[in-house]
Amino acid sequence: MAIRAIRGFKDILPGESEKYRFMEEQARRVFKNFGFAEMRLPILEKTELFARGIGDHTDIVEKEMYTFKDRKGESVTLRPEATAGIMRAVLEHKLYSQGRELKLFTIGPMFRYERPQKGRLRQFTQINSELIGSKSPLADAEIVWQAWEILRRCTSAELRLEINSLGCPECRPLHRKDLDLFLENQAGELCEDCRRRSKTNPLRIFDCKQDRCRSILKFAPVIKHYWCPECSKHLGKVLDHLEIIGIPFVINPFLVRGLDYYVRTTFEIIAQGLGAQNTVAAGGRYDGLSQVLGGPDLPGVGMAVGMERLLILLDERDYSDRVQLFIAALGADAREEALEWLRELRKRNVCVQMSYEDKSLKAQMKQADRLKTPFVLIVGEKELEDEEAILRDMETSQQKAINLDDVIDEVLKELGISGKKESSQA
RNA sequence: GUGGGCGUAGCUCAGUUGGUUAGAGCGUCGGGUUGUGGCCCCGGAGGUCGAGGGUUCAAAUCCCUCCGCUCACCCCA
Secondary structure (H helix, E strand, C coil), X not given: CCCCCCCCCCCCCCCCHHHHHHHHHHHHHHHHHHCCEECCCCCEEEHHHHHHHHCCCCHHHHHCCEEEECCCCCEEEECCCCHHHHHHHHHHCCCCECCECEEEEEEEEEECCCXXXXXXXXXXXXXXXXXXXXXXHHHHHHHHHHHHHHHHHHCCCCEEEEEEECCCCCCHHHHHHHHHHHHHHHHHHCCHHHHHXXXXXXXXXXXXXXHHHHHXXXXXXXXXXXXXXXXXXXXXXXXXXXXXXXXXXXXXXXCCCCCCCCEEEEEEEEECCCCCCCEEEEEEECCCHHHHCCCCCCCEEEEEEEHHHHHHHCCCXXXXXXXXXXXXXXXXXXHHHHHHHHHHHHHCCCCEEECCCCCCHHHHXXXXXXXXXXXXXXXXHHHHHHXXXXXXXXCCCCEEEEEHHHHHHHHHHHCCCCCCCCCCCC
């Protein structure tokens, strides 16, 4: 084959696109219930936005971004995540105002230049929500709640919510200092990766899978012992809220985030069956981001659901749209009559099809069967003469004659559709 | 970026120690008489065996190089 899709980019074909739409619909319903409004943002941003927002020395910025120069020589980047862009837009349009929080969501593709594997693509889709302008622990809880609710509506897979606090600019540096000291002393005992990490991203050390490192790290300083009273209280409240809402959680004192902007609450929702990339949703609080981007002091908390990962977890069932009626018309006259019915029924939002060719009845029945349509309306010369069409129930094989004048009403009745008017949107 | 596994029909895969026209199931198309789908039976179409090079009388099969897919490390949604 001549040209293929780019590595890590995939086509979403019929059969799968319906699943994406299903996930989106569930998310949109949840957002509606929570009073969140949609934002649609550019996919391309100035590179500087992510360099500043996510953090210069993060892996994402250092080696995973699709960055290139545009025709005028400006460095631009395909967004690797949504939060920085949302905050940029909020600041640019001054959507914030004193004492009023912003509740926003967005759904769309993100890009990271990584080696593809199960649950990881170079173009992937995220459902994002951000609650900007509130420091309240209830805001944190609502964001977690949304993620949980969206997942719960989409899958019956086992889910585990892990939560932690990263501390704040008051207490985090104290922990960091002690951790650095500890790692310096233990450097000789740690694996190669961990020695590298202890320089670049010390918190990530706790993710190491080597038994040897793990046993050493048992004695490493843990953030929870460094939380300031405010941070402790904040996390406590978030957990209280989660308990009232009824979302089970486990505290993971080693849970960290790869993006610089996170403070305090951080969480991941982990699922079985995803392979190594088992985080299906994650998020946290990012109170400093606005100021890093040159904005006012705007607290925020947000989350992202990875749709390709959630896709793997979707319950096994048919997500496709069903044809409601197939019209098997035989001969030119009958096909003309059928075309009129198509027009009337489609006006009423009935999903109805007929063959593009004047094929044998057998062939048309076969076509209808493949479409899994519940009813077939049969009309040929005989029927036109008798002024009756035949409506066949494909499941029971029962047929009944319908007067040509009553076809539309009878079909609607059989399909359980009452209204003559177009049904309004759901 | 590093490592493992795998590339044969649209899909899932067989293919024995190299040996003639490369197979199966599913799908697809047609048929099993006149205007009725599913099940069954019969038949057809569909393959540069990932690409290139090498060994050999002979390569899907052995060797080399490259490409792709996939899983894992790393990292993350």
